[in-house]
Amino acid sequence: MLNPSKLLFFLTLLLGTLITISSNSWFGAWMGLEINLLSFIPLMTNSKNILSTEASLKYFLIQALASAILLFAIILMHLLNNSYILLFNHFTLSTLISSSLLLKTGAAPFHFWFPGTMEGLNWFNCLILMTWQKIAPLMLLSYMLTMNFFMTLVIISSIVIGSLGGLNQTSLRKLMAYSSINHLGWMISAMMNGENLWMLYFLIYSFLSTSIILLFNILQTFHVNQNFLTMTTNSMLKSSLFLLLLSLGGLPPFLGFLPKWLIIQSLVNSNQLFIVTTMVIMTLITLFFYLRLTFSSFLLSYTEIKWNQNLVLNNFSYTLLLSLNMISILGLLMCSMIFSIF
Template identity: 65%
Template structure:
């Protein structure tokens, strides 16, 4: 019964997002966001044994409800003053709408709720929050473009996403700050090309799914759990290491491709300062990925010469292996296809 209800909520979640991105009015988009919110809360709160899950679902509901109410207020004000010459009020409403959409997506400086909510979720719900829940707000943000406000949010997202992950011991919080940093890159891509940010988002979702499936398979939530990974296969450790490097955007992995496209686009537009700043801040995120990978590989532990019966699953599904293969060798395959064509 619980599984059937979860499937219904998941279908409603998809329907709410599709309603938002296909709506031709702000009011219809707001309705889609509300359907999406009310269907995700039960999915977040499906684990009754974990008190952090209830706390995270409450924080998420309060934050999103506040953003939705202010967004509805701004939409109503825009409808009232649309045909009048109140340019100041109209511009204020545009900034208010953009701010609330950034709050819904978890971009800085409205990111304060995102790591705290991620900390109490399962890996499956974390993946939904990092990927699917960003589709509707990002699509609406692309309709409401304010250059100066965008630049502030982009720089702060990359700065906070980079520095915020340095002192974390929780892998979920680290992934949350990494998501904030990637969101800054998506907004930067959105400023230049609509197809570019969609391509970035799709590749980021693929890479996040690949690494989170591995974390979920081995029940890894904190750095100190890596000390208990002596029973893990060395090949799986190597796959985790390479996936983290790919998510950090290190060539020749697939994660470098979306950043490469954005860098090329910025170079063509001669925006060298923002490009230099973004690359430097992204190197910091690569540092804390390497710190996690260093813990997996380099810690000195005694490995038992016998295998005990335990609940530790040391195998990956075929789907997870395929995602890992695409994440690690995807850029090489693209080069080969390009050379053949």
């Protein structure tokens, strides 16, 4: 539960992001990022878990480095342009600012801290790190994104590393971290075609991640082999996880396919065929490791152990899971129907 100090830090965490995205100067944006960072550190730490202390220290050092690089680039830009407003006329400066923001989000090739940090956190903090903490850096990145060799390299490396990195993982938190890196590649590629597309992708990704992490949190599942024990007692939970993971992977009948479909269409229209081909092939690999999570416990290895306690869900949790699952399954159908009506 959130005690008063944790609640205060949680509110300042939200405030930091809001300051960043509503700021009209780079110094204001940097200040918002710092408030956000210093609010998240106390939320991460847990005296009972030594891994969380390591994760919070790692997170602080990386984010402080990224903030220092960002501040250096902002001051340099101010000295060159003699102006506080958002101006970009220097390739090196824009690359420096982009790199610091990508380091903050955990996009490849600046992803090295992300899976290790995720491993030391509880599911609630993992969710914040995967969703809310990405809003401010991505928003700043979208202001200044120009499609050049550097950004193409970032998109392709994020998608390749996010796909291949999750293949040999047994930890669910690391698996979700590599999944997040893969989705970041899609979001950055969506930015090339305007604000709306990446925001839609981010919203649907956040919704699906929240649904899956809620399920993992209810079951207190942290490793792949725990699915064999927890998933046998309740077929509803098993089916929910299976379908939500398929949706997150972007399989066509589900809601997760909608933003991927739109991005593929817009990239093909702008003749970015190499990036599209790489993205589609690598997403099939992510779909494979999502499938591997539940496939064996779902179909092949069905074991019931007498001493395994049955998980009893209250009505609220059960209804919530069912609702989230139905939105995930019927979301694409509903969107298509609304589009055809209007």
